[in-house]
Amino acid sequence: MSIGAEVPRDRAKRLLVGRGRYVDDISLPRMLHLAFVRSPYAHARIDAIDTSRAMALPGVVAVFTAADLDGAVSSWRAAHKLFPTMAAPEQGVLARDVVRWQGEAVAAVAAESRALAEDGAEQVAVEWHELTPVLDGNQALAPGAPVLHRDMTDNLAYETKITAGDVDAAFAGAAHVAEEHFRFHRHSGISLEPRGIIADFEPSESRLTVHQSHQTPHQQQDLYARLLGLPEHKVRVICPDVGGAFGLKHHLMADELTACVAAKLLARPVKYIADRLESFLSDIHCRDHEVHARMAFSREGEILGLHVDDLFNAGAYGQYPRTSIAEGNQISRLTGAPYRHENYRADLRMAFLNKSILGHIRSVGHPIACAVAERLIDLGAAHLGLDAIEVRRRNYLDDDDFPRTSTGGVEFEYLSLNPCLDKALEIIDVAQFRQEQAEARAKGVYRGIGVATFVELTAIGPEYYGEGGQHISAQETCLLRLEGSGTLRCYTGATDQGQGIDTGIQQVVADVLGLPLGDVEVISGDSALCPVGGGSWGSRGAALAGEAAMRAATTLRRNILSIAASLLQKNAAGLTIEQGVVVDTASGTTHMAVSEIARIGHFQPYSIPEGVAADLTVVERYATRDRMFLAGNGLQIAIVEVDVDSGIVMPLRHLVVHDCGRILNPLLVREQVRGGVVQGIGAALYEELRYDPDGHLLTGSFADYLVPMAGEMPDIEVAHIESPTKTSELGAKGAGEAGTAGAVGAILNAVNDAISPFDASIAEVPITPPRLLRALGRF
Amino acid sequence: MKAPDFDYHRPETLAEALDLLARHGEDAAIIAGGQSLLALLNFRLAAPERLIDIGRLTDLKSLSEDHGHIEIGGLLRHCDLQASPLIARELPLLHKAIGHIAHPAVRHRGTIGGSLAMADPAAELGACCLALDGEFLLVSLQNRRWVAAADFFLGVYQTALRADEILAAVRLPKRRPGSIGIFDEIARRRGDFAMAGLALAAQTGDGGLSDVRLALLGVADRPILAGKTMAFLEGRPINEARIDEAAALIAGEIDPPEDPAYPPAYRRHLTGVLLRRALLELCS
Numbered sequence A: 001m002s003i004g005a006e007v008p009r010d011r012a013k014r015l016l017v018g019r020g021r022y023v024d025d026i027s028l029p030r031m032l033h034l035a036f037v038r039s040p041y042a043h044a045r046i047d048a049i050d051t052s053r054a055m056a057l058p059g060v061v062a063v064f065t066a067a068d069l070d071g072a073v074s075s076w077r078a079a080h081k082l083f084p085t086m087a088a089p090e091q092g093v094l095a096r097d098v099v100r101w102q103g104e105a106v107a108a109v110a111a112e113s114r115a116l117a118e119d120g121a122e123q124v125a126v127e128w129h130e131l132t133p134v135l136d137g138n139q140a141l142a143p144g145a146p147v148l149h150r151d152m153t154d155n156l157a158y159e160t161k162i163t164a165g166d167v168d169a170a171f172a173g174a175a176h177v178a179e180e181h182f183r184f185h186r187h188s189g190i191s192l193e194p195r196g197i198i199a200d201f202e203p204s205e206s207r208l209t210v211h212q213s214h215q216t217p218h219q220q221q222d223l224y225a226r227l228l229g230l231p232e233h234k235v236r237v238i239c240p241d242v243g244g245a246f247g248l249k250h251h252l253m254a255d256e257l258t259a260c261v262a263a264k265l266l267a268r269p270v271k272y273i274a275d276r277l278e279s280f281l282s283d284i285h286c287r288d289h290e291v292h293a294r295m296a297f298s299r300e301g302e303i304l305g306l307h308v309d310d311l312f313n314a315g316a317y318g319q320y321p322r323t324s325i326a327e328g329n330q331i332s333r334l335t336g337a338p339y340r341h342e343n344y345r346a347d348l349r350m351a352f353l354n355k356s357i358l359g360h361i362r363s364v365g366h367p368i369a370c371a372v373a374e375r376l377i378d379l380g381a382a383h384l385g386l387d388a389i390e391v392r393r394r395n396y397l398d399d400d401d402f403p404r405t406s407t408g409g410v411e412f413e414y415l416s417l418n419p420c421l422d423k424a425l426e427i428i429d430v431a432q433f434r435q436e437q438a439e440a441r442a443k444g445v446y447r448g449i450g451v452a453t454f455v456e457l458t459a460i461g462p463e464y465y466g467e468g469g470q471h472i473s474a475q476e477t478c479l480l481r482l483e484g485s486g487t488l489r490c491y492t493g494a495t496d497q498g499q500g501i502d503t504g505i506q507q508v509v510a511d512v513l514g515l516p517l518g519d520v521e522v523i524s525g526d527s528a529l530c531p532v533g534g535g536s537w538g539s540r541g542a543a544l545a546g547e548a549a550m551r552a553a554t555t556l557r558r559n560i561l562s563i564a565a566s567l568l569q570k571n572a573a574g575l576t577i578e579q580g581v582v583v584d585t586a587s588g589t590t591h592m593a594v595s596e597i598a599r600i601g602h603f604q605p606y607s608i609p610e611g612v613a614a615d616l617t618v619v620e621r622y623a624t625r626d627r628m629f630l631a632g633n634g635l636q637i638a639i640v641e642v643d644v645d646s647g648i649v650m651p652l653r654h655l656v657v658h659d660c661g662r663i664l665n666p667l668l669v670r671e672q673v674r675g676g677v678v679q680g681i682g683a684a685l686y687e688e689l690r691y692d693p694d695g696h697l698l699t700g701s702f703a704d705y706l707v708p709m710a711g712e713m714p715d716i717e718v719a720h721i722e723s724p725t726k727t728s729e730l731g732a733k734g735a736g737e738a739g740t741a742g743a744v745g746a747i748l749n750a751v752n753d754a755i756s757p758f759d760a761s762i763a764e765v766p767i768t769p770p771r772l773l774r775a776l777g778r779f
Numbered sequence B: 001m002k003a004p005d006f007d008y009h010r011p012e013t014l015a016e017a018l019d020l021l022a023r024h025g026e027d028a029a030i031i032a033g034g035q036s037l038l039a040l041l042n043f044r045l046a047a048p049e050r051l052i053d054i055g056r057l058t059d060l061k062s063l064s065e066d067h068g069h070i071e072i073g074g075l076l077r078h079c080d081l082q083a084s085p086l087i088a089r090e091l092p093l094l095h096k097a098i099g100h101i102a103h104p105a106v107r108h109r110g111t112i113g114g115s116l117a118m119a120d121p122a123a124e125l126g127a128c129c130l131a132l133d134g135e136f137l138l139v140s141l142q143n144r145r146w147v148a149a150a151d152f153f154l155g156v157y158q159t160a161l162r163a164d165e166i167l168a169a170v171r172l173p174k175r176r177p178g179s180i181g182i183f184d185e186i187a188r189r190r191g192d193f194a195m196a197g198l199a200l201a202a203q204t205g206d207g208g209l210s211d212v213r214l215a216l217l218g219v220a221d222r223p224i225l226a227g228k229t230m231a232f233l234e235g236r237p238i239n240e241a242r243i244d245e246a247a248a249l250i251a252g253e254i255d256p257p258e259d260p261a262y263p264p265a266y267r268r269h270l271t272g273v274l275l276r277r278a279l280l281e282l283c284s
Helices: A009-018 A114-123 A137-143 A168-173 A216-226 A252-264 A274-284 A326-334 A365-383 A387-394 A417-427 A428-443 A463-467 A502-512 A541-568 A595-605 A666-686 A738-753 A770-777 B012-027 B037-042 B078-082 B085-090 B092-098 B112-118 B124-131 B225-231 B240-253 B266-283
Strands: A031-036 A044-050 A060-065 A105-111 A125-130 A156-164 A176-188 A198-202 A209-212 A237-238 A270-273 A285-297 A303-313 A344-351 A446-458 A477-480 A489-493 A518-522 A576-578 A581-584 A590-593 A617-622 A630-642 A648-660 A716-719 B007-009 B028-031 B050-053 B063-065 B070-072 B134-141 B145-150 B153-155 B165-171 B178-186 B196-205 B206-217
Touching: A009 A502, A031 A114, A031 A252, A031 A274, A031 B206, A060 A114, A060 B028, A060 B153, A105 A114, A105 A252, A114 B196, A125 B225, A137 A303, A156 A326, A168 A285, A168 A303, A176 A365, A176 A666, A198 A252, A209 A216, A209 A252, A216 A237, A216 A252, A252 A270, A285 A326, A285 A365, A303 A326, A303 A365, A303 B145, A326 A344, A326 A365, A326 A446, A365 A387, A365 A446, A365 A738, A387 A417, A417 A446, A417 A716, A428 A446, A446 A738, A477 A541, A489 A502, A489 A541, A502 A518, A502 A541, A502 A666, A541 A576, A541 A581, A541 A590, A541 A595, A581 A595, A590 A595, A590 A617, A630 A738, A648 A666, A648 A738, A648 B153, A666 A716, A666 A738, A666 B037, A738 B085, A770 B266, B012 B028, B012 B050, B012 B165, B028 B037, B063 B085, B078 B092, B078 B112, B092 B124, B092 B178, B092 B196, B112 B124, B112 B165, B124 B178, B124 B196, B124 B206, B178 B266, B196 B266, B206 B225, B206 B266, B225 B240, B240 B266
Parallel strands: A031 A270, A209 A237, A303 A344, A489 A518, A648 A716, B007 B050, B028 B050
Antiparallel strands: A031 A105, A044 A125, A060 A105, A156 A344, A176 A285, A198 A209, A198 A270, A285 A303, A446 A630, A477 A489, A477 A617, A576 A581, A581 A590, A630 A648, B063 B070, B070 B165, B134 B145, B134 B165, B178 B196, B196 B206
16 A cells, blocks of 8 residues: 555655756756846836846847837736625736836846846836835725825725624623734745746747746646737646745746746747845735734633634735735634634735735635634633633534534534644643743743644635636646556646655555556646646645546556456456556456556557457546535644743744644655744744835845744654545545644744743734843843 | 856965955955855945955965964864864864854855954954954055954944955964853854854953953944943952843943844843853853
8 A cells, every 4th residue: 555655755865966957957048047127116106217228238138128018918917706896906027107016027138147137137227206105004004095006096905804693792791802913924935946937939839838936837828828829738837846835836927927928029048037035025925914803702711702803914916816815815714713603703904015915825824813813712711710722622613513614604524623632632741841831930941832723724626716717727637648568657737846746646546556656657747748737736736636646546447457357358346456466356366467458458459359448548537516625624732942031932842733634645744744834933933024114125135034944943743633534535635734824823822821920922923032022021 | 146247366375366456456355255245246235346266375274373372364264263173272262152153054165364354243253353352464465464353343344454455364362271251142043143142251360350351243333342341340259239230231331233123222131131141151
């Protein structure tokens, strides 16, 4: 059985020895390099652009402004039909009259090398007229604020309200209301490999070939075809090795599309690699929410009601084609979701600001939804003198509650909340920790423990983007091709950006077919070769592409056994395949190798009677029906130490108990969860995109934008509960959001527990040393 | 993020390098380990016409001692000093500080002369040299001069180095019987630029500390001596009340620059914390 086995991934070995092939490793003949002139202002009018001095430089081949690209490429609007009232201002490849964030591109220089292109960019003269920047949601939505977009009357991108039950009555009748004002600052998903693209246009065939560090090759194929006016089958998007993505690389980015237009206009390959500074300036950002939340409790700790008011500080535009709404919507939908409560209200206001576009980065909205509810539970329990873990248990949705649609409107097939908690408490002895904590406090050492329960929305169904009007496939198709030698090629629509889904799919196919793992090769990340699929984002690979692979392998297995049965004059039902050999199921007698069947099937097909299902290349598809998401769940416990003199927080121990249904490969799941936790700890303690009062980014390098480093990270323990979903044969749910979803809440609670002797609390992340010391009143 | 075009020279001898500097000083930048300069070039914050790579000047790679001093060639890398038994034995303060410099990759390229000449206010080595009352040998084609660390640092990235000079060597007094050296800093993550740091050198004796030199990093536009606190500590025994007083004094005597991430009050507080820790270490 290879499903569930701890199989190291082949790709990892190649990447570790330095044989990765990323976009920047690819060089095409006659290739040009692109550099951008980016706005130095957060908000400014462009009065004139003079490109003549840049054009005159040796090595510079072309300089483009928005006007130069008119007619060559279309603009777009990030709209979503499920959110019809959401504003969707028009965006183009280059800013035309107004720049709306520092770093927005206004001109592109194509030259023989990147250095020459940057020389050219320095020589482009832009006449700016500075406008007042709008830098946070409160300012953006205040009366009289400058309005970013000319077809809007204010900066309100979207506003909505969800209500269930009678919230006012619940709060009126509560024994206690826990209330907190939270601030989750802006950060991003930081990939080792920045965004990058090589666009190559062949004018005689009107053919565009793109190599891109991306998560969704088919989505890009569709977008490039439509925006550039090319027939879709003439556009091919290839994703070579991708060095991390985290949601940064599943959008249309204006600078990347500019490279495609430039290639088309110049009829030469054009490479654009985002450098680190322009990544910070122009990548998709995430979070940036100000949340005021209240939770009503009975004296016994029952959650009576919950009210969440979220001010979502979005960017200058919605991200395209998905829009940015999910980062707000998932907070409205998910806060308090693991708990049984009937009276719920969520208010969401989303504001456009003069900052880079903000959108879907790993664990979209989840970390905030989780942290808000988990912090309120700790606050409520402390006030009521109850044990916070018992308060959780008391309110958890239990086995009898499922299936259930939450008050926030999320459908749960099943959540294993109590089993996860039980397992966590087996691993971490909380009573023992409390004793150690007391002993440490007596010595002036402040440690804390924090618990966070989370649900994880994975494997999004086709209704979300299908109904939204986006051309984003939530359906996965798998093509299997048995080669003449009996080895197998598997073509999938999922992509591998380091998470190892290739190996998971390889295991599914090998397992179903009874082939040695090494006989199966998974091919992904090529929009021309692979069946139309959605790529990898939102924890969809295992659940959707895995299920499609299982279906295809089941069909191929049937065909192999049909051929074998006809050749052997036996009943196929009595045959099976083990280690690449057809054997008698009952006796285990060896009959013939799959390689022999492949040889006959391909080269002596006349040996197989008509009417036998003898296709050795098969395709099967899988799409869910009637559900938006597959929900997983889990629990995290963080133990931290706070240096109350410096304000530095040291994570000491971190446990995740997680349920993603059937596990294809525990190694891969643990890696996903650990990586997610590290990103969550980054959000909780380190990562922040800071701006000055003029909207200039202050954190443009890794010296100022701090990412979590191995030296500061605790050991991250991962344990599993396996509750397979019954909606698929395979039973897998997604696993990519879990670590990030819960870590912020767990760390926030742990830090607050650590400083509880000082009667202080903090509700702002990242918890920087000055913020923490200020909360402690130390300076 | 690619450097603008520049000419590149790689002299084989110090004389050749000084000759190049004499001719091109104002338009040239010296490159040693490149740990700061390369980033400045790639960000296009610096655009010298030419780089003079002094990496091959073996004259600047010597480490020597006389009866009272250690002389460190400007091109010795942080890792060279960290691995040197002589440095560990005779300059424990410096040895301890080097462990705080960035990460191994940086310590394997970065040089002592490069770090001092760069004059980042948060760098460890400047504060150490100041605490140890070190001197720097600055050489040009025409001239050699020794400049005290206290006279060398003029501001953020600004030093007494002239455009035609190379920082050839650093001269530091060996530790004496009864001398102590404490280095400590507080950084967000291991290897980060410190938010505040302290290098304390003194003689211990029955009457408490003497010859106190207390240098700070990361709290001003350059490494600075905390003069009032030094005077307060001089010649008195240390006890708990005095530690509190000293911590309050040092927090009051510095004036860290405005920084939205780490406000001046926070750096003042941290400096007090560091001094308290250092003095408690002395007491124990």
